[in-house]
Amino acid sequence: MNDQDLERLLKSAGLRERPPAEVEHAVRARLHAEWTAMLQSNRERRYRRGGFALAAGLLAAAVGLWIAGSGTSAPPAAVGTLAVASGEVREKAGWLSGWRAMDGGDVVLAGRTLETGPDGRAALALPGGVSVRVDRGTRVALVEPGVLTLVRGALYVDSGAGQARLARLRIETPAGSVRHVGTQYELRLLDSGVRLRVREGRVEFRSPDGAMEQGAGGEQLMILGDGRVQREATTRHGPSWDWVADAAPAIDLEGMTLSRFLAWAGRELGREVAYAPELAETDLAAVVLHGSTQGLTPGEALQAVLATTSFSAAIAGEEIRIARRDPS
Amino acid sequence: MIVPGTGVQYGMTGDQQLIRGMLAGDERAFEAFFNAYFARVYRFALPRLNGDVEAAKDVVQATLGKAMRGLAGFRGDSGLFTWICRICRNEVVEYLRARNRGAHVVLMDDHAGLRAAVESIEAPEEFDLVKSCGREEAARLVRAVLDRLPANYGDALEWKYLEGHSVEAIGQRLGIGTIAAQSLLARARVAFREGLESVFGAEAADIASGLGA
Incomplete structure (x- = not known):
């Protein structure tokens, strides 16, 4: 077989199909x-x-x-629990098995795939206080404790405060894997690539060939299909973050101090809590809350809770400003 | 096999080296495994699933996952790709059965005799495949022979003869020198010729003529 014969044959057979x-x-x-x-x-x-x-x-x-x-054969490991299930949220154990509707409180197991419908949102509570919010139309594979694969849609990760920030979580995407170093971030698969928006802290993104990029609070990294990374500033709040608050699990108010509640609300809303000059944080730490905010978004909960106290909240730019309510 | 762009070679002493690397957690071995088998298994699965890309994605994922988990027990009685194809065939059957999609898709190389020829690339067929199965099917079989060559051989032949890359460029693409690329191409040509003769019982020139080239 000479080169000409080979070329002729290969050309007549055509190129092998490339997978998308x-x-x-x-x-x-x-x-x-x-x-x-x-x-x-x-x-x-x-x-x-x-x-x-x-x-x-x-x-x-x-x-x-x-x-x-x-x-005895070990059952699948628990990845966490489903803290919020709103609208259609379902899981399946493998591609041969069918989908099963999920409810809040269900344990989510390794090896399962979780999916939200067009009207569905969910929040997963993972060990170490890590909260993962799942946007509408998202599919995520729960590979093992601490490892998720985002197949489509968007996730938001809040690694929590204090020691919980050390809890490990890796998210695999088609463009590479993401790890946090104490943070809040959103990861969204778009047609043009993977968008990573860091609200707070630091995130490490590692491409399949081992290249690493870091994103800091207020930064957006757009990882394009060809591996290029575009970096730009991003907001930490606003309409594009609203879905995160919508999917937030309700906080257990009973016995919580007002200052702790405000810290939670500020974190959920992506804003700093600022106290009026005449107020000390200790004033608010002395106020102990009772009741429930079940069914309220963090913004609604903030207003509902403060209405029962002698304080008010106003959103101004990057801050939630807390002041003593005018007695009149 | 070579991890493209790195020159790191796996499988020059057989598949066992790749398997050892995979089991030892070597990222380069994972890359070599994925690059060597993903596209070929996808092409194997797709026509058996009536061209359903989503189904092929699921089946290839399941096949490679199962193969990966079974690597430690792979005995090497057949080539790694042949073994993976067997897993894939079972996954396709399971997939179609689970979804009750009706009749099983039977393709030329699902016939036992022809499959053995394609997989082992040993026993020649007695009949003229181009005439008996038509131009499209014969062209598909030529591409299937490319897929069944050792890893990188099919790519190197396509780069050289279909995309017109120079030997130097192929060497660069694979991260190896020009001499090594030349040697790889020579081995690829021999393997391809043997594969064609096993499947078609004819030489490249005759097959090309049969295809109307």
Whole structure:
């Protein structure tokens, strides 16, 4: 077979079909997440086997019990709980199984896929105080505890305050993976690429080839289909963030101080809480709240709660300004 | 196989090296695995699913996931791609059964005799495939032979003969030198010729003529 024959044959047969880029990206992200989970699971199995060998030499009876415990097939690990389910929210265990409607309070398990319908929104409560909000028309694979794959739509992550900020969560997307370093951020799959908006803290984005980008509070990173990253400033509040507050789980008010409630509201609304000069935060810490804000958005809850106190709130620019209510 | 753009080679001593890398958590091995098999498995699945891209996506995802999880037990009785194709065929059947989409799609290389020829690339067929199955199907089989060559061979042949890249450019694309690219192309040509003869029982020139080139 000479070169001319080969060229003639290949040209007459035509190019092999290329899979669509979005399919390739999606499968790569899912597969990479599965591979990572598989490696982790293998490591844990090896660790358990190592533990077994050690224990066998020490205490046969204890080993017998251990074998009895570990010999049964383990159920899927819990990823977290569904804190909010509004409109259509459903899950399925694999592509061979059907969809199952979900309700608030359901446990979400590793290996499942969660989906919100055109009218659905959800919030997941993950270990360590991490809250993940799921926008309308979103599909997310719950790969394993601490690892999610965004298949379509948008997620918002609030890693919480204090120690909870250290809780780990990785989100895989077709363009790469995202980890937070104590933050609030939104991740949205668009036709043109992956949009990452950081409200607070820092986020690390890693592309499949290992390149890393960081986004800081007030920054938006647009990761285009060809891997280029466009960076620009973004707002931390406003209409494009409203869906996050709509999907926020209600806060348990009972026994909470007013200052803590305001800190929560400020975080949910993407604004700093500023106190009028005559007020000290300790004034508000002395006010203990009772009741419920069930069914209210954070903005509505803020107004409802303050109406029962001698304080008022006004939104001005980046701030929620708290002042003593005019007695008149 | 070579991770494009890096020159890192996997599988020069067989699939076992790739499998070891995958099981050891080597990202380059994952890249090599994905780049070597994703598109080929997709092309394998798509016509069996009536061209349904969403279905192919699910099936390829499931196939590669299952293959990945089974790598530790892969015995190497057949090539890795052949083994993955078997998994994929089962996934397709399961998918169609689960969705009750009616008749099973039977393609040329789903016939037992021809499938064996295509997969093993050993036993020659006695009949003239171009005449018996038509131009489109024969062209598809030529592309299927490319897919069944060792990883990178099919790509290198397409780059050279269909896209007109120079040997230097192919070497750069694969992250290897020109000499290595030349050597890879030579091996690819031999493997392709053997594959064609196994499937068609004819030489490239005759097949090209049969295809109307």
